[in-house]
Amino acid sequence: MERKFSWLAFPGLIRSIALLQAVFFVVLFLNPDAASAVAPNWELVMQGEVWRLVGFVFFPPVSPNAMGPVFGALFMFFAVNILFLMNDALEGEWGEFHVSLYVYATIICQSFSYHFFPTYPLFVFYSAIFFPFATLFPHVEFRFMLFIPVKVWLLAAFSGILYFLASIGSSITFLATVVCFLPYLVWASPLAFKWRKNRGQVSKRRAHFESHKTETDFSLHRCHTCQKTETSDPELEFRVSEDGEEYCLDHLPTHPKSNS
Helix, strand or coil: CCCCCCCHHCCCHHHHHHHHHHHHHHHHHHCCCCCCHHCCCHHHHHHCCHHCHHHHHHCCCCCCCCCHHHHHHHHHHHHHHHHHHHHHHHHHHHHHHHHHHHHHHHHHHHHHHCCCCCCCCCHHHHHHHHHHHHHHHCCCEEEEECCCEEHHHHHHHHHHHHHHHHHCCHHHHHHHHHCCHHHHHHHHHHHHHHHHHHHHHHHHHHHHHHHHHHHHCCCCCEEECCCCCCCCCCCEEEEEECCCCEEEEECCCCCHHHHH
16 A cells, blocks of 8 residues: 555654644634634534534644643643654654554544534544554653653553543443544554464463473483483483484393394
């Protein structure tokens, strides 16, 4: 697909979205009513306001009026830097084309969800980007409250549990959640199945190795007939017969010519 549709690749796509969100954060600070101009609204889309199909992407992760301008700006600064980090990490692992397709698919699925389930929260886009980052780089640490190190896989697992608990009470909400995270589920489900399968095989190989390890007799000599070794019977003496096998003196084959 990359050879045929390389023009779809958008280098630094997540970085660009983060910068647009920072700009929209300033716009919302100056004019809070600007949110209604890009908020999902299917009826207005049908009247020609097609930008509302993707307008939710520009919403910052926090409203400047919810936390105050100072804390809001500080939080937005960290959010932009984290999005930059995820962009560079994902592009380094997947490549620009793969990341672009994933973001496009996420925007399409979430746009569908928002316009048919308008009460769904708009910040799900960040989780859809964060989940593959946490899956590929689970041991990266973020500083929670600026000084508590927390691995990203723990944050992703906690977020996933919250989404699941919030959606199990309503079939509509559950369907909206599945649609929003459909690109991640399509990518991660085979990966999880493969990881589970490999983990089972590794466990079997480890158990097989340990069982043979305990049974292994590290000896230099072994009788081909009785299987005794110098470890099991230190008094035995061993010889190599004409057939190339090693025997203890009690079972050493005799040959008429050698006897004479």
